[in-house]
Amino acid sequence: MTEQRYTVLARKYRPQTFKEVLAQDGVSQTLENAISSKRIAHAYLFTGPRGVGKTTMARIFAKALNCAEGPTPKPCGKCDPCKEIARSSSIDVLEMDAATHTQVEKVREVIIETVGLATNRDRYKVFVIDEAHMLSTAAFNALLKTLEEPPPHVVFILATTEAGKIPATIASRCQRFRFRPVDVDTMTAHLGSLAKKEGMTVEADAIDVLARHAAGSLRDAVSLLDQAWTLSDKKVTAETIRQMFGLIPQEMMVGLGTALLERDVKALADRLSAALAEGIDPGQLVRDLREALHGVYLEKLGVGPAGERSWKKAAEGISAQGLGYLLARLNRIAEDLRLSDSPRNVLELGLFGCVHEAADLSAWVERLEALERRLASGAPAAPAEDGADSASEESEAPSGPAKPVAAVLRSVARSLKNRPIIAELLSHARPEVAGDGSWKLTFEREFDAEAVRKCLAEVQSALAAAVGRSVSVSVQVGKTQDCGPESAEIPAPDDAGPAEGVSEQDVASSGGPQASPLKKAEQILGGTVKFKKK
Ligand SMILES: Nc1ncnc2c1ncn2[C@@H]1O[C@H](COP(=O)(O)OP(=O)(O)OP(=O)(O)O)[C@@H](O)[C@H]1O
Ligand SMILES: [Mg+2]
Numbered sequence: 361m362t363e364q365r366y367t368v369l370a371r372k373y374r375p376q377t378f379k380e381v382l383a384q385d386g387v388s389q390t391l392e393n394a395i396s397s398k399r400i401a402h403a404y405l406f407t408g409p410r411g412v413g414k415t416t417m418a419r420i421f422a423k424a425l426n427c428a429e430g431p432t433p434k435p436c437g438k439c440d441p442c443k444e445i446a447r448s449s450s451i452d453v454l455e456m457d458a459a460t461h462t463q464v465e466k467v468r469e470v471i472i473e474t475v476g477l478a479t480n481r482d483r484y485k486v487f488v489i490d491e492a493h494m495l496s497t498a499a500f501n502a503l504l505k506t507l508e509e510p511p512p513h514v515v516f517i518l519a520t521t522e523a524g525k526i527p528a529t530i531a532s533r534c535q536r537f538r539f540r541p542v543d544v545d546t547m548t549a550h551l552g553s554l555a556k557k558e559g560m561t562v563e564a565d566a567i568d569v570l571a572r573h574a575a576g577s578l579r580d581a582v583s584l585l586d587q588a589w590t591l592s593d594k595k596v597t598a599e600t601i602r603q604m605f606g607l608i609p610q611e612m613m614v615g616l617g618t619a620l621l622e623r624d625v626k627a628l629a630d631r632l633s634a635a636l637a638e639g640i641d642p643g644q645l646v647r648d649l650r651e652a653l654h655g656v657y658l659e660k661l662g663v664g665p666a667g668e669r670s671w672k673k674a675a676e677g678i679s680a681q682g683l684g685y686l687l688a689r690l691n692r693i694a695e696d697l698r699l700s701d702s703p704r705n706v707l708e709l710g711l712f713g714c715v716h717e718a719a720d721l722s723a724w725v726e727r728l729e730a731l732e733r734r735l736a737s738g739a740p741a742a743p744a745e746d747g748a749d750s751a752s753e754e755s756e757a758p759s760g761p762a763k764p765v766a767a768v769l770r771s772v773a774r775s776l777k778n779r780p781i782i783a784e785l786l787s788h789a790r791p792e793v794a795g796d797g798s799w800k801l802t803f804e805r806e807f808d809a810e811a812v813r814k815c816l817a818e819v820q821s822a823l824a825a826a827v828g829r830s831v832s833v834s835v836q837v838g839k840t841q842d843c844g845p846e847s848a849e850i851p852a853p854d855d856a857g858p859a860e861g862v863s864e865q866d867v868a869s870s871g872g873p874q875a876s877p878l879k880k881a882e883q884i885l886g887g888t889v890k891f892k893k894k
């Protein structure tokens with residue numbers, strides 16, 4: 361971005377003491393202790409994302425080492441060494457940027473030539489090497505040699521955003537510090553107070569958007585605010601910030617999201633056409649939507665910071681489970697979009713599908729569970745409708761209540777994409793639903809049961825997303841082999857208007873909003889619906 365032009369504020373607000381560095385308490389504390397106890401290592405490795413305080417911390421540490429009143433964890437900031445280090449003009453504290461071509465060779469020379477020399481005035485010679493992963497092989501070798509026999513007065517601080525690219529021989533000789541991305545709340549508070557000090561007029565929502573989309577980089581957030589203030593007349597609005605991030609206008613997003621959450625297909629279709637007519641990219645639309653709903657989801661679960669204000673109202677009536685289900689669907693749409701040559705089509709089918717399936721799925725699962733309970737209690741299943749007979753030709757012998765539930769479990773397993781082992785274990789488990797609606801999963805081996813127990817919360821929330829309500833799950837060891845054939849066998853619903861006169865052809869006919877409920881149940885459950893012969 362326009363980094364050079366807009367670093368004024370970021371530089372002006374560079375912390376000068378350990379206390380002022382935000383969100384890196386662990387690092388500050390350890391470095392302060394090292395100074396107090398005079399246990400200074402020869403080399404430090406600062407790793408972490410961009411703009412979170414690595415260079416800042418390196419300078420503060422250098423001041424702590426070389427302050428005229430030090431070494432002290434509270435450098436005075438007034439002596440010559442402190443002032444020079446803050447201005448990067450100290451001859452004993454050398455900052456080098458390994459990413460700058462002209463400096464790559466210099467780094468090697470400087471390391472070789474100056475390391476042996478005594479300090480000019482200060483206690484320590486400190487080399488701060490930024491973007492250290494970019495050092496040339498020759499420079500790494502020179503550095504390694506020095507670290508193998510370090511002169512007593514030399515401290516290296518290597519800073520990098522790519523820890524994996526530092527040779528292990530070097531990394532193993534450094535004391536390592538991991539810098540964290542700055543969290544949204546800290547960032548919001550910092551930006552707010554900075555805007556106030558600078559006399560900027562900034563909408564609260566603008567800071568909200570800024571803090572959420574700066575990906576943890578405080579420098580980026582501050583530079584963007586600086587830039588937005590320069591661009592805007594009188595007031596920085598949320599919309600200005602959204603534009604700078606290339607985000608879709610909020611009004612459009614919330615409109616789409618509301619239609620989706622309220623399952624209003626007509627409004628959804630209108631909003632979608634309007635967005636596409638504006639030239640909005642379907643992939644970005646899905647990603648932005650997912651991002652916003654994800655925030656609301658975490659907040660509803662009680663595990664995240666407050667979601668974006670403008671989404672609060674839109675998401676009022678929906679449960680965390682419902683949102684979880686929507687998010688899983690949006691993930692799938694994003695995935696499908698990547699493979700498709702007709703993004704508009706995928707987008708429409710996907711979003712309309714969310715509306716239809718959400719309604720169908722919970723209705724069906726409720727019905728299946730009621731049936732399970734009835735069968736478990738020994739009551740006969742509802743009789744099949746006459747009209748369904750034609751579909752029952754090759755139906756299997758009735759084989760216990762486990763199957764529809766097994767199909768739900770399989771679809772849950774499929775949804776746990778980033779947990780392949782758990783998904784695999786689940787697909788071999790035997791599920792049962794108890795009278796109170798809780799699920800019991802049986803595994804062949806204790807080892808497998810234990811693995812699933814460890815991720816029980818995740819399994820529960822995936823299952824909750826699938827059935828549209830919260831579910832308690834217990835795990836045990838036992839026989840799993842009485843599951844019978846693959847296809848989900850669902851007795852015809854007792855009160856099912858839709859099942860009446862359903863022929864095999866209807867059942868098998870293709871999807872779309874008008875498809876029969878049975879077809880949709882098949883899609884949802886991932887099996888084949890067959891009717892039992894009485
Ligand atoms: N933890 C923090 N606390 C307070 N301000 C911060 C923090 N991190 C970054 N800043 C702000 O961002 C500016 C740049 O930070 P700094 O140069 O230390 O980041 P960095 O981690 O070295 O980034 P890079 O990896 O891009 O070199 C600082 O001058 C300050 O304004
Ligand atoms: Mg830096």
Ligand SMILES: [Zn+2]
Nearest residue numbers: 427436439442
């Ligand atoms: Zn000082």
